[in-house]
Amino acid sequence: MAKKNKLVLIDGSSVAFRAFFGLHGQLEKFKNHYGLHTNALYGFHNMIQSVLNTEKPTHVLVAFDAGNTTFRTEYFPEYKAGRSKTPREFTEQMPYLRDLLKGFGIAHYELANYEADDIIGTLSVQADPEKFDVVVISGDRDLTQLAKENVRVDITKKGVSDLKPYTVESIKEEMGITPLQIIDMKGLAGDSSDNIPGVTKIGEKTALKLLEEFGSVEGVYENIDSMKPSKRKENLINDKETAFLSKRLATIDTNSPLEIAIEDVEYKGADLKKLAEFYKEMDFKSHLSKLDTSELDEEKEAKRTEINFEVVTEVTSEMFTDDMAVYVQLLSDNYHTAEVVGVSWGNEDHIYVGAAEDILTSPLFKEWAENESLTKATFDAKQTYVALNRYGIKLAAVKYDVLLEAYLLDVKDNSNDLAAIAEEYNYHDVANDETVYGKGAKIKVPEDITEMHTHLARKVKAIAVLGPDLMEQLENNHQKELFADMELPLAKILADMEIQGITVNGHRLEEMREEFSARLKEIEQKIYAEAGEEFNINSPKQLGVILFEKMGYPVIKKTKTGYSTAVDVLEKLQDQAPIVEYILDYRQIAKIQSTYVEGLLKVVREDTGRVHTRYMQTIARTGRLSSVDPNLQNIPIRLEEGRKIRQAFVPREEGWKIFASDYSQIELRVLAHISNDEHMKEAFIEEQDIHTSTAMRVFGVEKPEEVTSNIRRRAKAVNFGIVYGISDYGLSQNLGITRKEAQQFIDTYFKKYPGIETYMHEVVREAKEKGFVETLFNRRRYLPEINSRNFNLRSFAERTAINTPIQGSAADILKVAMIKIAQALKESDLKATMLLQVHDELIFEAPEEEIPALQKLVEDVMEHAVELNVPLKVESDFGQSWYDAK
């Protein structure tokens, strides 16, 4: 006989409901990027996945209830009445359950006037016991009545992936009755969840006893006369009709008029593409990453068009023309040090691929790459500049950069994976790096080198196709200048800064390491003494136990996982808890030690004594840069202890200085410009201290000298709040005042600066209408959640709508300044070099005698990088180290 089939029948409605309440405690954690709750979907998904794995079914169907009215409500309108209203957070997920099932390739069915139970019951009896084993899955124990020799019924326990199986034997063992007698039990005992009445005063226990004796509801009433007189007997007699009605209600219809048959629900496996789409939409990131995409990739691979390319070991001049794409393959992220494994170049029609050592040593290749009049397309120009520079090649005439183009089109598309970006733009002919090279520690060149060659050729083709294609879309968005005149030139400048690196005085850091290490040991002992035991101070969990359980201090704030031990919490405990002082000290020094002293020492190049960060040009949603490996944009400055780290950043030569210039209040100036608020503009034009000016207006102080430092501090917080898209709560937290007071500050502020209020309303309104906001230079950020029904998501999007044009325009301005400074330095005969950018600040190194010229050049360019309707102000300083250039 052929292998037996297995039919799995799932009660979709009840399982989804169970899944929802099973994860109800974490409702707010399960939300996708546009605010849809996903907990029921998540639980349901996991249940399906585990059932598919354990049961390996040949046939699967998910049945749903069709609606609120069924044949049961026709004769008993109260059936399932009295249930509390289904939460909206649940209902909103239901439409997506269909997408999930499509992804899994599972059939679903519902039938007007029938419940899911009836569909399942009917199919379970239709399944030929000779050919089918049947598994029924539900959250509703009623369905156990369907158990038979070939039918097992699994009922969900607490979670939904946890199932308890019911078989004929186990029901007998547990309750002493047959599956069909469960109906009789409901007839007698009723079921409050379905509003099935049953007989007065009879519960499950009594019902079981009666059934043991009389077998069925019918049996009970046939023998009712022989029963001893009792209250129970009376109830049975009075509720006879109800008992039969209840039995009828509880009986699953195993003969419902289905339009489908078992053959129609054959399970043919998941549609991985749809499943992946579903995961993406729901932000099920771990599922997405676990998805065995090999099948999917194979499918895609098969669909990919043939590609013609030539593998070459030597290059000839015919291989190079104008308008070609070029790609340098590295094996890891850090292109300063990553292994270079291959090079490909060409156009849509003809592509060359070669090994790095063959191609990058060729004078002909170098000549082409450096030729100013032969244009190129790249994916990540900056990476390509740096990688080629390692071979002494100065790449020139880059015209397209697919990574930068995609970033400008939508700052969300900042994946560094060409395939992912190509997919977004409906170009499917290139594979993921991960499928070719593997991931994590296992990244390597594939054994079959042809695989890599094909991959590299496909990348070049994708770049050649997408470069001009995305450029067209940029033009539609009026972003061509943003790309061609800002981001692309900046890539080259950043590459040069990164290659240059900044010199780090390792000895100074090592001195600090010794000093901090001694201090840490000392503080550690004091903490242990106070606590009365040794523990890991770095573990918030252990620290929480010590502070709030052992020592019994009041809990100020909780996090998802336990007690919060963040600074603001500890500061509130400082008066009553001497240990807190030590913990704060410990934290501060431990941070400096691990992140800055040790972290920095780890990345100093032995041979040159420099660190070479990588500026990420396509990460920040506002258009700012970010810095990694090491991050040189968060070197301590606020506290003296940490600030000393800056003493380790020094010029590359004796007699040189570190020179730094920063924009003063650039974000508020930008706000004054775009809001055109008269009072704020006036403050800047008249060169007033902006926070003092705000303090005078908002707190009604007459003269600047009457503004106390405390009032100024408050005004400063309000100004910050404005830039962030103020909320009364946020401001109250920051200032340690009540929400009401905070709200009053805000109200007064808007009264005194009406232009700001108008701007805020206007920018939010426009964002709701267009779905995005823009900076002064047409940098765009989409805000899909700005019209969300979810308050939190919507509020967040509204604050973002306010903040992004401010932060983003400020970022644009510094980028423009950098380009102009780089140009001016090139045209001058100064040796000065631009080294770092820290959002509103630029750091240079220069021979001491150049400092006056450099200062003039940099300040002039920065102050006039763009013309706003308020002046831009720049402050500069220089010194022996970054510490001294304050």
Place this chain on the structure above:
DNA sequence: TGATTCACG
């Protein structure tokens, strides 16, 4: 891998 904490603008 996610959460927490903390460094910067």
Place this chain on the structure above:
DNA sequence: ACGTACGTGAATCAA
């Protein structure tokens, strides 16, 4: 009634 300030990256712990 809802529960937050905007934008980043790195180290550490605890699963």
